[in-house]
Amino acid sequence: MRASPVGDLTVHPVFDGTAVLPAAAWGNADWSAHRHLLDEHDSMTVPVGAFLVRVGEQLVLLDAGVGDVRNEMFDGGHLLASLHDLGVAPADIDTIVVSHLHSDHMGWLVTEQGSTFPNATVHIGAADWAHFVDDEGDGPRRAERMRRVEHQVSLIHEDGATVAPGVTTRHTPGHTPGHTSTVISSGTERLIVLGDALHCPAQLTEPEWQFLYDVDKDLAVRTRQQLLRDAEAPGTSVLPCHFAGMQAARLLPAEGRRQWVLSG
Template sequence: MDRIVLGDVELTRVVEWQGAFGPASAIVPGVDEQGWQQARPWLAPDHLDPVTGDYLAALQTWVVRSGGRTILVDTGVGNGRERPVTPLFHRREGQFLELLAAAGVRPEDVDVVVNTHLHADHVGWNTRDQDGSWVPTFPNAVYYLPAADRAFFDPAAGHPARAAARAGGGAAAAMWAQWDQMFADSVAPVVASGQAVEWEGSLRLDGALELEAAPGHTPGSSVLRVHSRGERAVFVGDLLHSPVQLAHPSCSSCFCTDPAQAAASRLRVLQRAVAERELVVPAHFAGAGAVRVRSEGPGFAVTAWGA
C-alpha cells in the first residue's frame, strides 16, 4: 500500500480496482491527437495503454489519519450495486473491506467519511448490505456530503435536469435512473441514519484539513486540503481524470456536468497547488496516485510522481 506522511498527517491509499476504463480520447474528448501524443511520456504505461489507447484508472480510497482521527476520502464503488449503465460497477463483488483491514482500519474505527462528490464510484462503500437492507458501513463516522450534490441527485429534490432527461429518454434518462438508484442505496441510508452532515462553501475538519467547494464536475464537487507543519496536499476528486489535463486544463472529462465550470475550478486549484507546493491527489490516478506539478506554458507539467 502507498503511504505518504505530510507533517503530522498520514495518507494511505487503498485501491479497490485498477485497469482499463475505455478509450482515453473519449474520457477527455477535448484533447486532440497531437495533445495525447505530446503527453505520452507522462501517460504510458501507468495512465494510458500504449497499444490499445485505453485510459488506465484506479478506483481508490485514501485513509487520512489526522489529529487522532481516521478519515476516509471517497468510498469507491461498493458491492452488489445495480449499475447497468456502467458495467464495471454493476453488481461488483470486491474485497474492499479486507483491503481496508490490511491498512489497519476496521469499519468501526472510521471517524469521518468525506465524499468529494456524489458519483457512484465515490459513495459506494458508504453503505453495505445487512439482511437485505442498506446500512452505513461505518457506524461511528460522520459523513460529509456536499449540499449542492444532495440537491442535484436526491430524487425528492426534483431537480429540473432529471425531468428534462427523462422526457428526452435515451442515454441521459438511463443515467439519471442509475443516479436515482445510487442515491437510494449509497446516500439516503446515511442521511436516514443521522450520520450525514451537508456543507457548502468551505468547512474546516480539524487544524490540518479543510474542505473547499470546486464545482463543475458535479454541482457540489469539492477538494480536501491538507496543511501540516509546512507540508501540503490537495485531494482534487474528479477535477483531474487523466494527467493529460495538466497540459490541457481547459479540457474537462466526459463525466462533467458543467465542463466550463469544471475547467475554471481545475485551473484555480492547480494554480494554488503550484503556488503553495501542494501534492496533488486525484481520485482516479493509477500509478503513484499523486503528483507534484509546475506551471508550463498555458497549463502545467509533471514535476514528480508521488510524494
C-alpha cells in the first residue's frame, strides 16, 4: 500500500483487514458503468484500517480499525503489526481522530486489555457520542466499550477544530450524526480524509447513491456532494477509508461528468 504525500507531510495507510460490502448495500443503484468494482458474488472486498501522519513531534492516527474480529462482514486484526512496520508503538500515538463510531473505525480503541493507545487524546464528533454512547444507538455493548476510554475522549463541538498543526476536523454528517472528516494541509496541498462519507469509487461520480448504513441518507448525499465540490479545488485530494489500496484520489476538472484518478 502506498502512502499519500501532502506537501511536506506523508499520510500512511495502516492496514487492519478487510470488509465485504455487497452491491445490494447501495439499494437499487445502477452498477452498469461500475461492474469492474464487483466480484462474481456482486460484492466488493475492501480494506479497513486507519491512517497515520507525523506532524512535527506529534503522531496522529485517523480512525482505529476494526480490531481483532472475524465475522460475516469483517476480517481484522493487523493494525498493531502495520503500525509496528511503520516504527510506531501504540503508546507513541498522541492524537486520534475517530471519523465515526461504527465498529470498523473504533475497533482498536479499547480491547479486553484496556485502552490500546493510553497516551492519546481521542477526538470524536459530539453528535456521534450522543448517538452511539448516550443514546446507545448501536446497542449497549458499543456504548459500554466507549465509556471505558471516556477519560481520553475530547468531543468535537465546532467545525474546523485544529488537532495538530495543519490538521483540522470537518463536520460531515449523514453517514452518522457526528461524522467527522479530517483536512490535512501542507504548503499549497490539501488532503481531505473522508472517513465513510464515501464507500466506493462509484460514489465519486454517483454521489447520490444511498448507502444502507448511512444513518441519515439524504443528509449523507448532500454532504458527499459538498465534499466533492470542495475536492475539485486545485491541490486537493480525497482519501476515503475503504478504497482499494487505501489510496487517495484526485478529481479532475471536467465538463459535465466528473472524473477522477488515483493519486499518491
